[in-house]
């Protein structure tokens with residue numbers, strides 16, 4: 183039996199799993215992503231998730247045939263690093279992720295690094311259907327996408343193709359994105375920025391609200407929970423739905439997909455308030471034939487599974 187290990191390095195959690203030849207999950211571990219850390223400490227904690235997963239499955243490094251890592255970006259696939267961390271509490275640069283993980287395995291085990299949304303689209307393309315043109319969009323702490331066009335994964339320079347969270351949606355807006363620029367898709371609709379967007383709308387448009395806007399740890403989920411009974415929460419969900427619909431229409435115009443699969447905690451935990459509004463209205467902004475659109479069927483495992491498929495493809 184051959185085993186493969188997949189690692190999903192997200193801004194909130196680091197998820198690791200091992201699958202067998204039949205792609206059955208035989209071991210898994212999830213650890214919170216360190217938020218205030220250094221580059222080397224960050225990489226070590228990813229390594230710790232790997233160790234814990236192997237130990238849960240009663241496996242050793244020599245049992246693993248290939249390792250695939252999917253990580254939040256921006257990354258550098260040539261250097262094997264996370265280059266910046268716009269969605270962590272601390273700004274860290276040059277995280278040596280691939281080397282730190284690869285050192286845990288025999289030299290003969292290939293270890294690959296992909297942008298997490300690229301890993302997501304590989305899972306959708308290899309395991310989710312027969313389409314040759316697929317986009318995977320993650321709506322989570324940040325926003326990103328991966329695209330398979332004519333059967334090929336678009337990676338681009340340093341692996342950062344389709345970093346769509348930083349597409350400009352509103353040039354006149356002063357809503358600041360995690361990257362420091364303004365008016366980007368993430369500035370309006372990422373989990374990280376939604377509470378601040380709610381504060382902005384309240385200040386500028388004087389909309390009544392009982393939301394605890396002064397609380398520093400106000401979450402996107404807490405705002406969504408008040409949809410329908412709090413005027414500000416309702417306005418915010420409607421605006422986020424519009425931004426997401428415009429964003430998805432941009433993706434359809436850029437990549438002409440047959441299918442758009444959506445993942446990420448924000449979309450998956452709030453299907454009626456995040457997924458359904460954009461699925462209903464993205465065609466309002468579209469000139470081309472609408473793609474099929476659905477939530478990913480691979481849940482929280484989509485990035486790790488796709489990273490494994492990518493690593494296995496490199497084996498053959």
Ligand SMILES: [Zn+2]
Nearest residue numbers: 348359361366
């Ligand atoms: Zn940005």
